[in-house]
Amino acid sequence: MYLSRVDDVVCRGDLSFERFLEIASGILRRGGVDRTVAVGDNGLAVDNVELCAVLKRLGVQHIPVSRGVSEEIYIPLEVLGFFDDINPSRFRVFRDSEELLYRNWPTPLVRLVRASIGGRIIWAKLEGFNPWSMSIKDRIGWYMYRRAVEVFGKSQPSLLVESTSTNTGLAIASMANIHGSRLRAYIPSTVSQTGEALLKIFGVDVVRSSKQLTVELIEDVETVARSEGALHLNQFYNDANFEVHLRYTAKELELQIREAGIVPKAIMGGLGTSGHVSALAFYFKNRFRGVRVYGVVPTQGSTIQGIRRVESGMKWVHHVELDGVIEVTSSEAVEGIIDIVRGDGILVGLSSGAVYAAYKKLVDEDRIDEGNYVLIFPDHGFKYIEQISKYLQMDSR
Ligand code: PLP
Helix, strand or coil: CEEEEHHHCECCCCCCHHHHHHHHHHHHHHCEEEECEEECHHHEEEECHHHHHHHHHHCCCEEEEEECCCCEEEEECCCCCHHHHCCCCCCCCCCCHHHHHHCCCCCCEEEECCCCCCCEEEEEEEHHHCCCCCECHHHHHHHHHHHHHHHCCCCCCCEEEEECCCHHHHHHHHHHHHHCCEEEEEECCCCCHHHHHHHHHCCCEEEECCCCCHHHHHHHHHHHHHHHCCEECCCCCCHHHHHHHHHHHHHHHHHHHHHHCCCCCEEEEECCCCHHHHHHHHHHHHHCCCCEEEEEEECCCCCECCECCHHHCCCHHHHCCCCEEEEECHHHHHHHHHHHHHHHCCCECHHHHHHHHHHHHHHHCCCCCCEEEEEEECEEHHHHHHHHHHHHHHCCC
């Protein structure tokens, strides 16, 4: 047995998403692999090809291999370089804008001192610290684009099309701008003027629809992509969305909670495509026993930009186990923002306010006890000044 550099092992063959999850679950639960990948000449995997593919997608640096036949042997994740993906720039010098994105990770995990109540400690993961869209969506814009171009060998696209409620559009626009492509974004009627203006500032051609939800536009966007030969990354079904959170967001959060010396009782986040919450649920439920994961959605009839109801259609949430889905009104989401900025001084976005409001509901209903809680705050609050100000004009807070 020897450890081979990941790029020197070639594993061909298709892998369904279900099979990927099954094998990845075993690796995360065991904290390593228990057999080698058998390789032939030229490093081509001839046995345990699926294991090889999953290890690559989980972002290891080394693959345990043996010649001809596979061997049983336990190799821990650390030895495989599983955590090496998280490699922040120490002095914060970045060679280019893409490096600014992935070598700026981990995004901060900060204890909210004022918002934490009754022996329950909140740790907020601030995704607004991502550089392009100032949101969690930079991760998927970067990864979906890179995987499309590098892994699937697609030529650099001249036109991309995507249905978005702003953030994914900004993230893909940044990748398009960096690589000399263009993005046409299809936005639902519910997107704010600020969102549309931001997309235009990024150089995006914006098409506003009369439909209310991003998912309702997918088919039209796919039709356009086919007729115009454009690249449709499709954040709603592209498994690179789920995988980037497994490979980076979840891994870095594990390193952060280790540094903080805590194991959270629960992790909470908003459901849009369901990419980040599903990946965190999958990862933490395999790696740690007893961590609960909650998703947050708007109540029936409410609009909270970035998140939506499960029945409106989302992929990954149906492949993982959640401990509950909590509903929040748009006013509660704004009140959540105000509580956080007036308590701990951090202006977060609407879906972050919703996540905090959902956490408070669990506290009020006595459904969570003392301990540590991680709340994922997807973006920064500057995009939502219109909505927050309007609320404050009506409410005397
Ligand atoms: N919050 C904001 C502000 C978003 O833009 C999004 C996604 O668009 C989400 C939450 C939901 O994230 P996900 O798509 O990973 O479920």
